[in-house]
Structure formats: C-alpha cells, structure tokens
Amino acid sequence: MDIVKEIRGLAGKKNAIILAHNYQRPEVQDIAHHTGDSLELARIAASNDAEIIVFCGVHFMAESAAMLSPEKKVLLPDPGAGCPMADMAEPGDLESMKREHPGAAVVTYINSSADVKALSDICCTSANAVKIVQRVEAREIIFVPDKNLGHYVSRFTEKKIIPWKGFCPTHERFTAEDLMAVRGKYPGVPVIVHPECRPGVVDLADEVLSTGGMVKFAEKTKAMRIIVGTEIGMIHKLRSVAPHIEFIPASGSFICPNMKKITLEKLRDSLAEEKPVITVPEKTAKSAVRCLEKMLEFSN
Ligand code: 13P
Numbered sequence: 001m002d003i004v005k006e007i008r009g010l011a012g013k014k015n016a017i018i019l020a021h022n023y024q025r026p027e028v029q030d031i032a033h034h035t036g037d038s039l040e041l042a043r044i045a046a047s048n049d050a051e052i053i054v055f056c057g058v059h060f061m062a063e064s065a066a067m068l069s070p071e072k073k074v075l076l077p078d079p080g081a082g083c084p085m086a087d088m089a090e091p092g093d094l095e096s097m098k099r100e101h102p103g104a105a106v107v108t109y110i111n112s113s114a115d116v117k118a119l120s121d122i123c124c125t126s127a128n129a130v131k132i133v134q135r136v137e138a139r140e141i142i143f144v145p146d147k148n149l150g151h152y153v154s155r156f157t158e159k160k161i162i163p164w165k166g167f168c169p170t171h172e173r174f175t176a177e178d179l180m181a182v183r184g185k186y187p188g189v190p191v192i193v194h195p196e197c198r199p200g201v202v203d204l205a206d207e208v209l210s211t212g213g214m215v216k217f218a219e220k221t222k223a224m225r226i227i228v229g230t231e232i233g234m235i236h237k238l239r240s241v242a243p244h245i246e247f248i249p250a251s252g253s254f255i256c257p258n259m260k261k262i263t264l265e266k267l268r269d270s271l272a273e274e275k276p277v278i279t280v281p282e283k284t285a286k287s288a289v290r291c292l293e294k295m296l297e298f299s300n
C-alpha cells in the first residue's frame with residue numbers, strides 16, 4: 001500500500017493527530033494534520049482531543065506536548081532527534097547562575113529540556129520572547145539557553161538580560177558577510193531571518209520573525225521575491241502558503257540534521273507500533289508545565 005494512505009489509515013484508526021514543525025521534510029509537512037512554529041504546535045498539543053500525538057519535530061517539542069497533554073500518548077518517530085541548543089543548558093549550571101543572581105527571573109526558551117524548564121519562571125518561544133520578557137516582573141532576567149535570541153530581546157527592553165551561552169549551530173553558521181553576499185546578488189529583495197541568527201545578521205535583515213511569523217509575513221507582503229534566513233524546510237512551508245512568491249534560501253547550509261531525521265517510514269512505524277513514547281517524570285513535569293502554561297497564558 002502507498003505509505004501516505006497507510007499513515008492516514010493508521011492515524012484515523014488510532015485517533016492520532018500528526019503535528020509537524022515548519023522545518024520538517026516537505027513530505028512530512030504535507031501529511032501532517034497541522035504544521036506550525038513551536039508556539040502554534042504547543043497550543044494545538046494542549047487543546048486537541050486526539051488520543052495520540054505524533055510529533056514530527058525534535059525532542060523538546062515532544063516533551064512539551066507530553067507535559068501539556070499528560071493524558072495523551074506522545075510519539076517522536078526518531079528518539080534521536082534532539083536539539084543541540086537545548087543540550088547546551090544543564091540544570092546544575094542554571095542552579096549556580098540563579099545563586100549568582102538571586103533577584104533575577106529565569107525566562108527559558110522552549111528549546112530546552114524539561115529539567116531546565118522545571119527550574120525556570122516562565123518559558124517563551126521565538127514568537128513571544130519580546131512580549132514575555134517585557135511582561136515579567138523583574139529588573140534582571142536570566143535568559144536561557146539562546147544567546148542570540150537573548151540579544152535580540154535585549155533590543156526591546158530596559159531590563160538587564162543575563163545571557164546563557166547557547167546557540168543553534170544551524171543558525172550560528174550564517175554570518176553577516178554571508179548575508180551581504182546574498183543581498184549583493186539580489187539587490188532590493190527583502191530579507192527575513194529567524195532571531196536565532198547572530199546579532200550582525202539581525203542588524204542587516206528587514207524582518208526578524210519566528211517561523212510562524214514568516215508565514216504571516218508571506219501571506220500579506222506585496223514582495224514577489226523574499227530571501228529567507230532560516231532552516232531550509234521553511235521554504236516548502238512558505239511556498240505552500242504563497243506559491244506566487246519566489247523564496248530564496250539565504251544559504252544552502254541552513255539545514256538542521258535533527259529536524260531531518262523524521263521520515264515517512266519512521267512516522268509510519270512509530271504510529272503502527274505506538275513507540276517511542278516520550279514521557280517526563282511526574283515531579284519534573286509538575287514544575288516545568290507551569291512555565292509552559294504561564295507562557296500560553298501570557299501570550300494570549
Ligand atoms: P520557531 O518556534 O520559530 O518555529 O523556532 C523553532 C526552532 O527550533 C528554530 O530553530
């Protein structure tokens with residue numbers, strides 16, 4: 001049987017919902033019930049009535065879905081799909097940093113482990129980081145783990161941002177010089193980038209947007225060509241919402257190997273065997289989910 005039909009049949013029979021991040025392979029995006037950015041997918045995970053969620057994304061996303069929907073079985077078709085940036089923040093190091101800055105609030109990017117979330121005051125995603133930091137009642141903010149998103153946020157607040165040293169290897173590779181080179185090749189074409197990019201790249205961009213923000217931008221812009229500074233999977237998503245626009249990848253090296261680990265075959269096997277199941281120990285989940293729920297509440 002055709003694998004697409006097989007997956008649809010299994011999902012229907014098992015009352016499963018397939019969620020795919022905007023960086024997933026085109027064929028995985030196409031079969032998903034919903035695609036979106038981290039915030040959109042977290043909201044869907046928290047509010048749908050399926051029995052199973054198959055998360056086509058990376059580990060922290062499935063972990064967040066499992067905490068927001070504890071009554072559901074959450075599957076991650078490749079358990080090795082991690083996020084190197086999330087691995088750059090360890091709970092022990094965060095505890096030390098908290099001791100060094102006793103008055104500071106901890107705002108933690110959703111790209112982090114449940115253990116780190118459990119030690120935080122509130123979560124954020126790239127779509128709501130500025131708003132969350134502005135709303136948190138503290139003059140000092142420990143921002144974990146992305147130094148680039150932390151730097152971006154600091155442009156919009158008087159609060160003192162104490163950055164962690166993490167970064168996304170996929171976005172960090174792209175430099176201001178690379179952006180100048182692509183701008184030179186396509187003069188006058190607007191550039192949109194993700195806030196995980198380096199500050200020098202952000203300085204040169206026309207728009208700095210979460211992946212969901214990029215979709216909204218493409219839906220309303222009058223531009224006929226756009227240079228896209230983020231993971232290559234985004235190009236498929238953008239073409240699907242605005243097929244009349246030419247989307248130009250800012251660099252061929254914008255590939256997240258972890259996002260690409262999920263294939264249709266792994267998705268089918270995961271649904272058929274109902275594994276691997278992502279779970280979070282109850283004690284950790286109890287504290288970590290509070291940070292996620294607070295974020296959803298604050299960003300309404
Ligand atoms: P978004 O929340 O903007 O989709 O970003 C997630 C991510 O992992 C970016 O690298």
Ligand code: SF4
Binds near residue numbers: 058168169196259
């Ligand atoms: Fe993590 Fe970067 Fe991949 Fe996003 S693109 S999942 S931040 S490694």
